[in-house]
Amino acid sequence: MGTVHAKSLDPLPMHGRDLGVNPDDLVDAPDVAQEAKQEILENKDVVVQHVNIQGLGRTKEDLLGYEISDVFHAKNLIDVMKKAHVARQKLLRLGIFKDVEVLIDTSEGTDALPNGLDVTFEVTEVKRLTGSYNTMVGNNEGSMVLGLKLPNMLGRAEKLTFQFSYGTKETSYGLSFFKPQPGHFERNLTLNLYKVTGQFPWSSLKETDRGMSAEVNFPLGVTNHTLKWEGVWRELGCLARSASFAVREESGHSLKSALSHTVSVDSRNSAIFPNRGTLLRLNQELAGYTGGDASFLKEDVELQFNRRLIWDSVLSASLWGGMLYPLGGQPSCIADRFYLGGPTSVRGFGMYSIGPQSEGDYLGGEAYWAGGLHLYTPLPFRPGKGGFGDLFRTHFFLNAGNLCNLNYGDGPRAHLQKLAECIRWSYGAGIVLRLGNIARLELNYCVPMGVQSGDRICDGVQFGAGIRFL
């Protein structure tokens, strides 16, 4: 199957949650004591007099004030414990503490009230520099990956990450700086500098991207917005002497300078196996108005509904769609177009092997849609329940999609007609495994249908690993 060469250039998500805080872990406030004691504790009024944080080294205190300020508003003991727990989670999500312990004690000292309490957070800061070293082997290539992380670099939860991958075929590296706004961790700024190489055998194409990007995230109500500017120097080349001429024509250098905006609303309870909730993600990218050669407008939408049915099974429906509109009269570049097919989108087809192609090389398309209907159930007879077995699900799926180029002169009716003809679809069943909170492994038995001439299918057993699945 090989290493996952990401077509997207974002590094693996390394936001403040990677200390292992899984939203599934967010338990409700501890059900503290039995009924009788609960009454007494609830009735007793308390005043929180001091909230201390001990164990700070390089972290600046003004950053933490926002996270713990809510504890002062607690009115009774149960409330204090709940608010202290929430404050502890907030401190942990900053990603700068290895451990946070909460100590609630009666206040002492000259100004101590009879019902006063002191809450102390004992924190252990993470080390200044952490490193990681991995070796990866796959697809006729071996590589060595070195990672360096400087968390909490300047004391206000900034993070500097450096990743370097040295392989037998390619070398990539990336430097990333993350800075949250003190008090509002969800509003943050990320600056990236990277060089990434990728090989795409389905198009006989190899791509080297050197670029930089600046990204601002902020929440607005229930939505989460991301504004990003990206400047990339792209170098495309043929992977083999036998590449088709259509791909050979795309070789060369180009510069893309693009502004993009993403809005997402996510009410699911988990990213990998959600039981309920919906996801809506809308992405727009405009290239060419801030310099560069590439000039286009790209729209991308992702929708997912989840609903729980009887016997712990979950019905999940998802819809993807996108359109690329080249501006300025130039044709679109193969590196900007959409691709469809494979174990992560329309299952039963080869990797990105649907749609326009030339001599066996898939060129991608300017418009696509894809839909999936899944039924997830726990493993039959539930082996390893409560532990390892919970990472697996069986699923039955129905996928469909289409990828094509549109004539932008015709009206929307002609576009819809073009997207509705020659639909590829497939059905099947398989087993899914959750990896951490980010990735998923699938082993499916697929039956592809609606295959058009030129598509490459993978009927029978198909294995897939990735982050984003249809």
Next chain:
Amino acid sequence: MSLAAEAFVSQLSAAEPWPETATLYQPLKEDQILLSDCASSLAVQAYLRMCNLPVRVACRANAEYMSPSGKIPFIQVGNQVVSELGPIVQFTKAKGHSLSDGLDDVQRAEMKAYMELVNNMLLTAELYIQWCDDATAAEISRPRYSSPYSWPLSNILAYQKQYEVRRKMNAIGWGGKTLEQVYEDVSQCCQALSQRLGTQPFFFNKQPTELDALVFGHLFTILTTRLTSTELAERIKSYSNLLSFCRRIEQAYFEDKSS
């Protein structure tokens, strides 16, 4: 593809006739192409016209990167893509068209020697003047080479190319030469060619060969390209038989071409 597979495919393609849609790719003529590339491209065009093989000329900004060897020009014939004059001559030979069949072994060896002379002297001198001479590089080569790209990519690519060529010049020992020495080398090369040509219409007998195409390509381009100084063109003009040779080939094979 493995060597055996490539040989098999070229055997198969050798049997196919020359298609009407054969195309030659070179950089943009008006704004981008440089002296050395223009000379090589003209040599290939002259050779194909001498063989009576039709070819269309297409200009692309990324022709250099499209080429399988990274050199201009390259031709697309059916499914095959071949670049540079040497391999193109071999390719047409496999299809049964050749200009040097009438030569005996001694003459063929002589022809190869003169072609090497042109490549080592004239082509290298062209590259030197374009990229190692600061005035020419700044006024002509870098702006032209980077014209299809936007800033800052244009600067990066132009300086990258200049660095590559200068490194190559140092490797072959031309790094230390001055412009005067390069002009002298060109003069000597032209003298050798002029002596070999003598009063004959072509270098070998009355039939043109690939050597004629190569020499024509380089000399004609040098004579008709504007550089920062006319010194190079002047040196060539001092050999009158080379001038009439160029004019003769232009009239014979390019009379429908507007230059």
